[in-house]
Amino acid sequence: MAALLSLRAIGKSYGAVVALSAIDLDIDAGDVVGLCGDNGAGKSTLIRIISGALPPSAGEMRLDGRPVAFASPAAALESGVATIYQDLALAPRLAVYQNIFMGAEHLRRFGFLRLLDKRRMRAESAHFLARLNVDLPDVDRPVSDLSGGQRQAVAICRALRWNARLVVMDEPTAALGVRETRQVLDLIRELHAQGVTILIVSHNMDDLVAVTNRVVLLKNGRKIGECRTAAATADDLAHMIASGVVP
Amino acid sequence: MRTGLLIAATAAVLALAPDAHAMKLGIVAFQMSSETHARVANAAEAAAKQKGWEVTLLNSRGAMPEHAAQLENLISAKVDAILVAMGKPVETDAQLAQAKSAGIRVLTVMSGTSPHTLFDIQVNEYEVGAQAALYLLGQLNYQGGVLLSRFEGNVGTRIRGKVLDAVLSENTAVKILDSHGMARTASWRDDVKAGMSALLLKHQGKIDGIWASFDGQAFVIDDVLQGMGLAKGKLPLVSVDGGQEASARIRDKTSLMTATVAIPFERMGTAAVDALDRIVVQKKPKDDIVHGPYLFMGAVLVDASNVPAEGKWPW
């Protein structure tokens, strides 16, 4: 069976700066993969290529074995690749349910008009939140009222709304406290339990060890190797990154 | 906090409002930022207050919708009379008709006439123009060359120019050397300065007198002449309007401003209040004051012989 997503020889240069070169990566359906490396290693660049925000300069990307070239993040979303950005990309003053359905609203017929089906969107929002075991009774509350962890939940619900098969998360636990980090890790496990494939970028080795099956290591725009997390500790990973050698 | 501010502001207003039962007059000036409008409105307000009337002075800020709205508000306020300075009776026909049917008498100053108003107080611009033109020709002893600063964008200044043309056509020994037509822009002063400076240089030595269609232009020309080092009496400079600055320049030993025809804006305001006093308070018929739709007021020629002291008027 072909991998859900496979990258071959992906490269990206910004003028003279080579941000990525010759990246090969396969992600199987249902897997939880981590991506780590030093500052400037090329993690965000790789994620932006996968999410359709940035075209690669070289290489090939396949989804379900078929070559794809996303023209925009919206195009990636429609193919089932949803990205949750570092800054979350939510509209803080709008309601939880509006954020979950942003850009993909349910409509109902009203005579010859098609109007927003708010009742259905509220109900489904509550359902998505329940699927993630998140207790958020009022989906009409503005996102600005929520905690960091709850906001991550809203962002993840957006991915569920799109029926995303691959959810890409850029630093989901950065800027979160201990309790909220644990909440987000629970969200990721919950998502995984429901069969969603996940790619996580993080600087936090403990988090990666806690939720991923496998970690891909980048250094100076190159892939230096992969490591199964069942057999590794956070310190092992940090050491590999620092030395640039993967045993 | 903000509600408090609003209430404080309106409470301050309440304190300003005088007692009821007095004659209530609403005055609407079309554009208080224009000196002539303000002179009419302020003089009328002062005259009415002297009579113990309750006065509401409004400024339409030059905007028609605001002008119409203020008339409506005054009708709602059930004032006894409305005085409109430099208004637009045709545009506000509906409001004026409404005032009439509400029994509110409306008098206008320099606005034009309407079937719904008492009459309009005006100066006769043709006469004003003739006074300025004939004075200038007298100074030249009916011969020589003149420079003109014209403005075609306003009825009054246009009429003054036409009357000057008529006077010159009867006195052919006076020649127009050149004339500058002012553009209608916010920077009209620069336009007059540039245009007239060029003409002054071009005709240097041949100019016997200068005519300007209104005082504002004359002031700019006066400054140019003074800058060229000309002394008072060297060249007669004549225009029309006659505010405090015109009088000051006529008194000033260094200015070349010779004469202006002073339009009695203040007197128009007070005459309007007097007319309303007689018609509304004393219940005299309108025809006692004037027959027809216009009441013409005389303008006064002001030169060194009758220039009033600072703060005074020539009437």
Next chain:
Amino acid sequence: MNRLSEAATRAFIARYGTALGAVAVFVFFAAAAQNFLTPGNLAVVLKQISYIAILGIGFALALTAAELDLSFANVTSLAAVATGTLVHGGKPWGLAVLAGLAIGLAFGLLNGLVVTRLKVPSLIATLAVASIANGFAFMITGGVSIVGRWNPDFVFLGRGVVLGLPILVLWTAAAAALALFFLKQTRTGLHLTFTGEAEDAARLAGIATRRMKLLGLGLSGAAAGATAILLTASLSSAAPTSAGDFLLTAIAAVLLGMTMIEPGRPNVTGTLIGALIIGMLGNGLVLLGAPYYVQDIVLGIIIVASVSVSASTLTKAAFHV
């Protein structure tokens, strides 16, 4: 329990404080000014605010997409002189109405294109377009206003009375209802809101944010065109600067509106209440005999107060140039 109700009270004040202020202004004038509460006067107030209410709704729609439209007053004047010229020239009044609406919409779209294609910030772009509109208005008229006794059917659009109400009040209600329906019930309306609230997020979610900005500014232009027709019909005249005065008052209505209902955000209901406050003050102060400069001072205080209140929640790019 006690803390909960205190928070609820605070939330209520944040949402409805200014609306309560409007009620206070109403009660104050009803008590202080003799003729304020007469049906005739209340109709006058409602009628007078219709222009700034409709223009304000247009401005609020553009601001919903985080764009400022500072051209609407000049565009209104231009559309008014165009409409007036056609009616005055004896052309069918339906044509004149269409022309007024088309000019408004066209200038709104012009604003939108300059902002979205040429990437000129709307503060600058719409000031420039305002100057263009002003130039055309003077070109058409030579500075002289167009006045006449026009086709009564046309004049009815602005002066008519329907069901005992001034027709202007009905137009305003219709404009407000349409705008509310659009914003709250349609997908495009919600996308307009997303565009203003979180442009990057909206674009990443596949919303055509540039088209939404074009739409917001276009709608503001259309509101200017509609206002121009009502103004021209109501005054039976048009001048190249007819509507210049509305710039400040209509924006003030929107800013006042942003202090209530959906605090910090432009909203239709708030704009109507804001316009009503401004209208009541203009009318009530005259009824109390206050001189003109008091109105200017009060209006200035309102703008400062409302912006200072909404600024705390207002982090819109639009106001950061």
